[in-house]
Amino acid sequence: MHFKRLFTLACFAATAMGVPFAAQAQQGYPNRPVKIIVPFAASGPADNYARFMAQRLQDAMGQPFVVDNRPGAGSIIGTDAAAKAPADGYTLLMMSNTQTVNESLIPNKPFNLLKDFAPIAPVNYSDLVLVVNPAVNANSLQDLIKLAKANPGKLNYASSGNGTPYHMAGELFKHMADIQMTHIPYKGSAAARTDVLSGQVDMMFDAVTTMAENIKAGKVRGLATTGRVRSSVMPEVPTVSEQGVAKYEAVIWLGLMAPAGTPDAIVTRLNTEVNKIINSPDVKAAWAKQGAVPMSMTVPAFTKYLAEDVAKWATIVKVSGAKAD
Secondary structure: OHHHHHHHHHHHHHHHOOOOHHHHHHOOOOOOOEEEEEOOOOOOHHHHHHHHHHHHHHHHHOOOEEEEEOOOHHHHHHHHHHHOOOOOOOEEEEEEHHHHHHHHHOOOOOOOHHHHEEEEEEEEEEEEEEEEOOOOOOOOHHHHHHHHHHOOOOOEEEEOOOOOHHHHHHHHHHHHHOOOOEEEEOOOHHHHHHHHHHOOOOEEEEEHHHHHHHHHOOOOEEEEEOOOOOOOOOOOOOEOHHHOOOOOOOEEEEEEEEEOOOOHHHHHHHHHHHHHHHOOHHHHHHHHHHOEEEOOOOHHHHHHHHHHHHHHHHHHHHHHOOOOO
């Protein structure tokens, strides 16, 4: 009873001074471990960078940041768990453009990305690379386009699943190059990659960092990268846009969000810490070797970026007729 009276008096005193008690509590954030839900399988880009950011945030903020992998249903399971978590800053979501695609690809989800989450900050983006098995008679992107136009629907491409950046990069390419190819979805990128390397599937868009060694070893042929400029990892490979499909861009990017209603002070604090981490010279240098580029934005800028990405992929989902698993 004595404790309750003290707590009530403390609340009253804080309010009387014009500082809400909740705001005072936020100044001590975090005072216990923070969970980062990753709605993708372990060892993929989202998981790897979530673990990197967790360690750096822990170092900066003095409390453990713990990664919780919850893959399944094209990222829906983990994302929904994050949406339904308390909006107190102790549950975060490591998301990618899979989530922005899912807004139109899976309209009947149990959450709405732009309404049920508070954007915190983007983390980085990585280019993809279009690779073909050496058995495919194409030594350049234009060769591939000509081959596809001469054989509508006969060429096939693998992806790590419907709605993933690998899949949508292919759909965007089909749309902008005005060609027909058959999509072969897999349960993950490892299985898709294995079948392209073995020749079971003709091609795929894959992460530059993952496919670079296979290209150098001659196991696949790299035809084009997907960013606005050439990749620092393989600058000898021209972009899709350079090779006649003007303004094509399809990257895999990552960001952090929190449940809607998370206090602005906590969101702003996290945004500040994330930007400090990704803009540090050692992180920039390490990521450049991996083909990852930091994405430094304010909370309003990231909020705008998310809305624009949702709209971009809604158009591609519509024109491609892409369906969820």
